Amino acid sequence: MHEDSVIRRSAYDDSHALQEIWASVFGDSIEDIETFYRYFFDPNMAVVALRSGIPVAAGYLLPVGDFIIPDASSPDAALTGDLLSVSLPISSPPVSSPHDTSPQDAPPHKAAFPCAMIYAIATLPESCGLGFGASIVRELISLAKSAGYSAVVLCPASDSLFDYYSSRTELREFFYINEQKTNTAAATPDSPASTALRLAPATAEEYNACRERLLASTPHIRYDLRSIEYQKELCLRYGGGLYTAETPNGEACAIIEKQSDGHVIIKELLSQKNDRDNTLAALSNLFPADAQTIRSPAQHAMGEYVQRRFGMLAFLDDNANRAISPETLPWLGIAFD
Secondary structure, rough: OOOOEEEEOHHHHHHHHHHHHHHHHHHOOOOHHHHHHHHHHOOOHEEOOOOOOEEEEEEEEEEEEEEEEEEOOOOOOOOOOOHHOHHHHHHOOOOOOOOOOOOOOOEEEEEEEEEEEEEEEEOOOHHHHHHHHHHHHHHHHHHHHHOOOOOOOOOOOOHHHHHHHHHHOOOEEEEEEEEEOHHHHOOOOOOHHHHHHHHOOOOOOHHHHHHHHHHOOOOOOEEEEHHHHHHHHHHHHOOOOEEEEEEOOEEEEEEEEEEEOOOEEEEEEOOOOHHHHHHHHHHHHHOOOOOOOEEOOOOOOOOEEEEEEEEEEOOOOHHHHHOHHHHHHEEEOOOOO
């Protein structure tokens, strides 16, 4: 890092400079940036890098929920052996807000580890290559430890950043997605099963409850309602939304976002495997597009797909570190990307 550089926790007076960095690096609208700040900004949970006294890079720590380990007694439990040997009390995110509530009908689970997300690491172009990104991430991990979190997650903005962060921080490659690129013609919108699906827009509470039931046997991040509400607002702004459906074999849920070119991204599609095609067809009826990108966990995916790395994780206490491994195919899903 440059000799005249300083890494420190942010202050309220930094807010304008941090928003300018965000806009310059990511190109987001003022509306999008203000939405993030309304939901998440807390100067005590952000880090800024200064060069010659001028803010040039920043990053944020978001209290998003818990890392859930499934209940070993579940008939569909995905974990075996030593991975479920630890028994811990259920805990809540150490930083509270009026939005921080959990699904009321969430299935039982083995343990819940408070988890935060490292988000929006941004460095102005003229200060790139000086190590600010890694320095900010290390400081955010330290902040998470002092705040009492058991784990932190990060979704790198590009594939090359996985190696960058793993060589310079405690983060390791951990979460994967099965990604399928297709078009609406690949679906079967006229099938009786797909037209019979009761697909409906969902509230944050409805979506989160459905999501928890579908992920009951999968290690995953259980997001708090503030995080789901934030994701919903972003989706609605661009013509998408949160959806749930009653299916022949249970239920399904999906996060839909439309891009300016008409491309539809299904950022999370959860269902029983034998319901997936009909759920996707019903979604295609609602959101016709020349191209779709569908993200699913390995346990829910079907057809031709590419598995790619999606997120990183650092465990901040030994109990969490012993309780889970990436071989169990844990699911992150929502990344606000």
